[in-house]
Structures are given as C-alpha cells and as structure tokens.
Amino acid sequence: MTDAPLAYLDHAATTPMWPEAIDVMTSELARLGNASSLHASGRAARRVVEESRELVAERLGARPSEVVFCSGGTEANNLAIKGLYWARRAQDPSRRRVVFSSIEHHALLDPVTWLAKHEDAEIAMTPVDRSGRVVVEALRAEVEADPSAVAAITTMWANNEMGTIQPIDEVVRIAREHDVPVHSDAVQAAGYVPLDFAASELDAMTVTAHKLGGPVGVGALVIRRELDPVALLHGGGQERDIRSGTIGVALIASFATALDLTVERQAASTARIEALRTRLVEGIRRIVPDAIVNGDPTAGPTHRLPNIAHVTFPGCEGDAMLMLLDAQGVECSTGSACAAGVPQPSHVLLAMGYDEVAARGSLRFSLGHTSTEDDVDRLLAVLPTVHERALRAGVR
Amino acid sequence: MRIVAAMSGGVDSAVAAARAVDAGHDVTGIHLALSRNPRSYRSGARGCCSIEDSNDARRAADALGIPFYVWDMSEEFADTVVDDFVAEYTAGRTPNPCLRCNEKIKFAAVLERALALGFDAVATGHYARLVEGPGGVEMHRSADHGKDQSYVLGVLTQEQLRHSLFPLGDTTKDVVRAEAEQRGLQVARKPDSHDICFIADGDNAGWLAEKLGPRPGAIVDESGAVVGEHDGAYAFTVGQRRGLRLGVPAPDGKPRFVLDIEPVSGTVTVGPRASLAVDALHCVRPLWCAAPPVAGEYTVQLRAHGAEHRAVVRADGDRVEVELLDPADGIAPGQACVVYDGTRVVGSATIDRTSRLARS
Numbered sequence: 001m002t003d004a005p006l007a008y009l010d011h012a013a014t015t016p017m018w019p020e021a022i023d024v025m026t027s028e029l030a031r032l033g034n035a036s037s038l039h040a041s042g043r044a045a046r047r048v049v050e051e052s053r054e055l056v057a058e059r060l061g062a063r064p065s066e067v068v069f070c071s072g073g074t075e076a077n078n079l080a081i082k083g084l085y086w087a088r089r090a091q092d093p094s095r096r097r098v099v100f101s102s103i104e105h106h107a108l109l110d111p112v113t114w115l116a117k118h119e120d121a122e123i124a125m126t127p128v129d130r131s132g133r134v135v136v137e138a139l140r141a142e143v144e145a146d147p148s149a150v151a152a153i154t155t156m157w158a159n160n161e162m163g164t165i166q167p168i169d170e171v172v173r174i175a176r177e178h179d180v181p182v183h184s185d186a187v188q189a190a191g192y193v194p195l196d197f198a199a200s201e202l203d204a205m206t207v208t209a210h211k212l213g214g215p216v217g218v219g220a221l222v223i224r225r226e227l228d229p230v231a232l233l234h235g236g237g238q239e240r241d242i243r244s245g246t247i248g249v250a251l252i253a254s255f256a257t258a259l260d261l262t263v264e265r266q267a268a269s270t271a272r273i274e275a276l277r278t279r280l281v282e283g284i285r286r287i288v289p290d291a292i293v294n295g296d297p298t299a300g301p302t303h304r305l306p307n308i309a310h311v312t313f314p315g316c317e318g319d320a321m322l323m324l325l326d327a328q329g330v331e332c333s334t335g336s337a338c339a340a341g342v343p344q345p346s347h348v349l350l351a352m353g354y355d356e357v358a359a360r361g362s363l364r365f366s367l368g369h370t371s372t373e374d375d376v377d378r379l380l381a382v383l384p385t386v387h388e389r390a391l392r393a394g395v396r
Numbered sequence: 397m398r399i400v401a402a403m404s405g406g407v408d409s410a411v412a413a414a415r416a417v418d419a420g421h422d423v424t425g426i427h428l429a430l431s432r433n434p435r436s437y438r439s440g441a442r443g444c445c446s447i448e449d450s451n452d453a454r455r456a457a458d459a460l461g462i463p464f465y466v467w468d469m470s471e472e473f474a475d476t477v478v479d480d481f482v483a484e485y486t487a488g489r490t491p492n493p494c495l496r497c498n499e500k501i502k503f504a505a506v507l508e509r510a511l512a513l514g515f516d517a518v519a520t521g522h523y524a525r526l527v528e529g530p531g532g533v534e535m536h537r538s539a540d541h542g543k544d545q546s547y548v549l550g551v552l553t554q555e556q557l558r559h560s561l562f563p564l565g566d567t568t569k570d571v572v573r574a575e576a577e578q579r580g581l582q583v584a585r586k587p588d589s590h591d592i593c594f595i596a597d598g599d600n601a602g603w604l605a606e607k608l609g610p611r612p613g614a615i616v617d618e619s620g621a622v623v624g625e626h627d628g629a630y631a632f633t634v635g636q637r638r639g640l641r642l643g644v645p646a647p648d649g650k651p652r653f654v655l656d657i658e659p660v661s662g663t664v665t666v667g668p669r670a671s672l673a674v675d676a677l678h679c680v681r682p683l684w685c686a687a688p689p690v691a692g693e694y695t696v697q698l699r700a701h702g703a704e705h706r707a708v709v710r711a712d713g714d715r716v717e718v719e720l721l722d723p724a725d726g727i728a729p730g731q732a733c734v735v736y737d738g739t740r741v742v743g744s745a746t747i748d749r750t751s752r753l754a755r756s
Contacts, residue, residue: 323465393512
C-alpha cells in the first residue's frame with residue numbers, strides 16, 4: 001500500500017467511497033444467493049436488488065422499471081447509443097445519423113465513431129462555445145438538416161474536464177419536436193447537481209457509482225420503458241432483457257446507498273465545495289497571475305459543476321506539473337485521455353477553440369465530499385516551486 | 397541526488413534503476429514513448445516502443461517502489477532521429493540512429509527536461525563506465541567488453557556526462573540478469589533488444605522502401621559498365637555483399653561488394669573485396685567528451701560492436717582526419733568514428749568520406 005496522498009484533488013476521476021457504502025457492500029458480499037434463483041436465498045438477494053433499484057429510481061426522479069443496472073458509465077453509454085442506433089435503424093433503414101457533441105467523453109465518442117466505421121452511421125457532431133457549452137442552434141441545424149434520418153441525439157449533462165453544464169432542456173426540446181430519442185451522459189453531473197429524469201424528459205441517462213462515493217464496476221442506464229435498445233450482452237436476460245449477466249447484488253446495494261447519501265447531502269455539500277473551489281482558484285491566481293481558469297465562470301446548476309477547476313498554465317506542460325505535484329503528494333489530472341500512458345491533448349479544449357499548446361498545458365483540479373481547506377492549501381503551498389520548474393522546462 | 401531513470405522495459409535499465417535506488421538516490425522512473433503509434437503491441441518485444449515494453453517498465457518501477465511516468469518524446473524522435481535516418485540513407489550514407497537518439501533525445505531533450513524539472517541526472521542501463529578524472533568526467537569502455545556500449549555514447553559532451561549515470565558499467569550482462577532474478581524483476585529473462593527500435597522486423601531495406609518508394613538505378617562496376625539494376629540505392633550500404641542480384645558475373649568469378657553509392661543518380665558501384673579497403677577517414681561534426689584530442693595515435697571504432705583500429709587522429713576545428721594504421725574494409729560514410737585513448741572515450745565524428753592513402 002502506498003501512503004494516502006496529502007491532497008487528493010482528482011475526485012472527478014473517482015471519489016472515495018462513503019463509509020456507509022463500504023459497510024453495505026461488505027455485508028452484502030457475505031450474502032449467499034443468485035438474485036435470479038427462485039429459492040429463499042435467491043429471493044432475498046433479489047429483494048436487495050429491487051430495493052436498491054427503487055432507491056436509485058427515487059433519487060434520480062425515475063421509475064424503478066427504468067433503471068437498468070450495468071457495469072458502469074462506459075457500458076451504459078455503449079448500450080444507449082449503439083442499442084438505440086440499431087433499434088431505430090431496424091425500424092427505418094434511413095435513420096443513420098447520430099447527433100452528439102464534440103466534448104463527449106471517450107466512452108461516448110468512441111462508440112459513435114465505431115458505429116460510423118462499422119455500422120454505416122453518419123456522424124453529426126455539434127460544436128461548443130469557448131466555455132465548453134454546446135451551441136444549441138448548431139445542434140438544431142444538424143437535426144433539422146434531415147430530421148427523419150436522425151437515429152439518436154446525445155449530449156452529456158456536464159463535461160468531465162471543464163464542469164460546464166450543458167443546455168439539456170433545449171437539447172431535449174429539439175429532440176421532442178422531431179420525435180427523436182435523446183440520451184445524456186450524466187456521469188459527472190450526478191454527484192453535484194440535482195437530477196430529475198422524469199422532469200428532464202430525457203429518454204435515457206447514464207450514471208455510475210464510483211463518481212459519487214459508490215464502488216467501481218456498477219452503474220445504470222436509466223431508460224424509458226417504451227424504448228427497446230438492442231442488447232450488447234446476450235445471455236440470461238437479467239435487467240429487462242437489455243443487459244444480461246449475473247446481477248451484482250453487493251455492487252448495486254452499495255451504489256444505491258452512495259447515491260442516496262449523495263443526494264441527501266447535496267445541497268449542503270455543494271455550497272461547501274463551491275467555497276473550496278473559490279479558495280483554490282483565487283489561490284492559484286495569486287500565485288500564477290496569468291493562469292487561465294477555463295469553462296463557465298458562473299456557479300450554479302445551469303452553468304458549471306461546483307467541484308471542477310480546469311486551469312491552463314501558459315508556458316507549462318500539464319504532465320510535467322502533474323508529476324511535480326505528485327511528488328509533493330498532491331494528486332490531480334491533466335483532464336485528458338491517455339494512450340499507453342501518454343497524455344493526449346484534450347479534445348475538449350481543442351473543441352473549445354484552444355490550440356494544442358494550451359490544451360497540453362492544463363490541469364484539472366476536482367474536489368469532492370472529503371475535500372478540505374487543507375487539501376487546497378497543500379496545493380497552494382507547493383504550487384510556486386512546481387510552477388517555476390514547469391515553466392523552466394517549458395513547452396516542447 | 398534526484399535521478400530520472402530512463403526505463404525502456406528491458407532488464408538493463410531496470411537493474412540500473414534499482415542500483416540507483418540502492419545508492420540512496422531519489423529515483424523517478426520514466427519510460428520514453430518514442431513510437432508515434434504506441435497502441436500497437438509487438439510480438440517478441442525486441443524494440444523499445446511497444447505497449448508491452450511500457451508495461452514491463454511500469455512493473456519494474458512498481459517492484460522498486462519508485463514513481464513512474466511516460467514521457468512522450470515521439471515527436472522529437474520522429475523529427476530528429478527517424479527523419480534523419482531516412483535523409484541519411486537518401487543521401488547514400490549509413491547512419492546509426494542509436495547515437496543520434498543518445499545525442500539528441502536521451503541525453504538532450506530528456507536530460508534538459510529533467511534538469512529543468514529539478515532533477516540532477518539521468519540514469520540509463522548503458523554498459524559504459526564513468527569515472528572522475530583530471531579533465532572532468534571520463535567515459536570508459538564497460539567491464540563487459542562483449543556488451544560495451546561506449547560506442548553509441550561517443551556523442552556525449554562533458555556537460556551531458558556530468559549529468560549522466562551508468563550504474564551497470566562495472567558489471568557483466570550475466571551478473572545483471574542474475575541480479576534482476578534475485579531482485580524479483582519480471583524482466584530478468586526478457587530477450588535483449590536488437591536492431592533499430594523503430595523498425596519492428598529488422599528489415600531496414602523493406603522499411604525504407606515503404607517510406608521512400610521505388611527509386612530504380614544502375615549497378616555498375618569500377619569501370620562504369622552496368623552489371624545490374626536495383627529498386628532503390630537506400631537498400632545498400634558500403635561493404636554489403638548480399639542481395640546485389642547482379643546479372644553480369646565478375647570476370648574473376650569472385651564475390652563483389654558495394655564500394656560506393658552515388659545518391660543523385662542512384663548509381664551503386666560494386667567491385668572486389670580488395671577495393672573496399674580504405675585507410676583515410678575524412679570526418680565532420682566532431683563531439684568531444686572533454687578537450688579535443690592532441691594529434692597522435694589512438695584507437696578508433698567504426699561501427700557498433702566493431703573492431704578497434706589503430707589510427708592517427710588529427711582534429712582541426714570542425715574537421716577530423718583519421719589515418720588508419722591498417723586498412724579497414726566496408727567503411728560507409730555516415731557511420732560514426734569513435735576515438736579511444738585506451739579504454740577512455742575521447743569523442744566522435746561522423747565519417748563524411750573515405751579514401752586510400754598513397755603509401756609506399
């Protein structure tokens with residue numbers, strides 16, 4: 001075991017499990033029974049799953065039958081976009097267009113590009129503005145270019161790098177006008193803004209447990225009952241025949257507990273986390289006056305998540321700063337994807353109109369339920385030396 | 397000291413990093429991503445750029461309990477090593493990309509970045525010895541003569557040497573492997589890398605053909621008579637015998653060798669072994685480990701793992717004239733001439749042209 005970091009500022013990657021969620025998980029792991037078995041043990045396990053489903057549904061403003069448990073965000077996104085594409089195209093072969101935003105997570109971008117490469121899908125990517133928000137009129141134009149050919153629309157609820165919250169209401173309105181199914185990846189939003197699936201009028205929504213204090217390996221696609229996406233995994237037909245695989249009772253119970261606690265404490269924690277973010281951003285600006293805080297500067301559930309600060313340090317490389325901070329026990333992220341451990345310039349910043357140098361010179365600091373002022377102050381204490389060295393190493 | 401250990405994923409760099417840790421240094425493991433296409437797995441793990449190698453390096457760092465990161469040097473590598481390799485072959489010369497990589501990447505781009513970020517030195521698994529001498533840091537041949545890699549390090553300057561660490565210089569390969577085994581490093585039995593790391597299958601000519609396309613030309617003998625054709629002069633190197641596919645046999649029936657490559661017309665000249673022998677090397681771009689050598693007798697090495705030749709070396713600014721005391725065969729322009737004083741590396745220069753001295 002390595003020592004705990006002195007300051008963990010990467011909650012958007014994963015956030016510590018709530019102790020209550022760990023307790024539920026460990027006690028459920030000791031339980032005997034396959035939730036699909038018909039005997040008493042099976043029924044008891046199934047009862048835990050269904051109670052968890054009810055709790056998850058309640059906390060997300062959905063009906064229990066709309067909650068399809070799966071392995072997490074990647075699977076839920078794949079199921080939503082591939083499943084809906086295949087189902088819609090089967091109904092009408094001319095429906096081949098997938099409308100999505102340029103700042104989606106790879107767990108959404110890559111299935112879409114896979115569909116284009118292997119399943120004859122046509123890509124309709126919508127641009128974002130400088131704050132990382134989808135340009136609604138551009139999305140409308142993409143849809144209205146040929147509405148009957150649109151298989152599905154998807155736009156994430158909040159961006160995982162910037163924290164910018166997307167205009168989901170307006171995206172849904174466009175989808176409704178043209179009677180096209182609409183999905184949203186709400187993986188990053190779920191822990192930090194109130195979600196109400198019914199009120200959102202979305203057709204499908206992705207959530208995952210480990211971003212809100214639950215375990216890695218479980219999530220859900222919340223999807224209206226009248227939609228029937230084609231399955232990715234075929235087998236025992238568990239989970240509405242959409243998703244097969246032995247039901248992970250302990251994971252699901254722990255997920256439900258974590259979501260329940262998160263939503264219950266959200267109002268209070270949002271204010272606390274927003275205050276920490278302000279402390280962090282102001283501190284960085286004091287030390288590095290030319291640092292640029294990216295995304296939407298305004299706080300609030302239609303603007304930006306309270307917990308993410310995405311900062312460009314001109315003249316520095318993000319991965320050099322990450323390494324130097326890591327050596328001081330401060331853990332953060334460059335915010336972008338890695339290929340074989342090599343950080344790639346963030347496609348999100350590039351989509352926002354930044355150049356590649358700026359895109360490589362950025363760090364994402366993300367706070368969470370365990371964050372304290374000490375975490376922020378630890379970062380601010382080591383930042384002057386780290387920044388000076390990274391500046392000296394420069395940009396290659 | 398704060399040390400960056402360059403970890404290729406092989407056994408040598410893993411043990412070098414381990415020894416740096418044992419010596420009490422604060423070590424950070426760095427794997428250099430040099431390939432532009434790191435996603436590809438490669439069977440055999442002979443190179444140094446596959447994902448498998450990166451994972452092996454990471455696992456070695458785990459075993460040593462040191463932090464580990466991947467530095468993306470693929471752009472620098474493509475621009476300064478791969479492009480240069482292609483350009484040199486196009487110009488009819490035979491480059492050694494490992495020297496180039498050491499000069500421009502490992503002990504330049506990587507070292508500079510490390511120093512700027514607050515490190516003191518870069519440690520690698522090269523087989524060469526560094527000792528403190530009267531004129532500064534001296535580099536000597538490895539204790540393991542079979543594995544000695546001082547040739548490919550002959551491009552390092554005093555400033556680079558002062559920030560380098562070669563923890564394996566006093567050891568033989570057998571000992572390194574045994575030590576890796578004893579330390580529980582999974583790479584203990586990993587095969588050595590060979591060839592050029594960016595040419596996966598070792599087929600240089602095929603790789604160049606893919607890059608450059610067909611560039612047909614004539615193969616002529618020393619009299620200028622056409623004796624064959626080829627698809628690209630870049631497939632040849634001076635001294636080469638195999639793969640000439642000559643249509644016209646030699647008058648004496650003996651094997652013929654590539655004597656010269658003329659890049660503009662693509663003409664390849666062949667002739668008998670006797671015509672390969674040269675004893676004067678006209679070299680450019682000298683890089684000295686410390687002070688330039690005073691004119692006199694030294695030994696020179698002309699290719700990796702090549703023989704030592706006794707030679708008189710005269711350095712004059714940007715040019716170095718080397719007179720071999722015994723003629724050598726198959727010396728190609730583009731190769732590095734590394735100068736030794738006993739076991740000590742004096743420095744290197746690039747062979748620009750060879751000739752035969754008129755001797756009595």
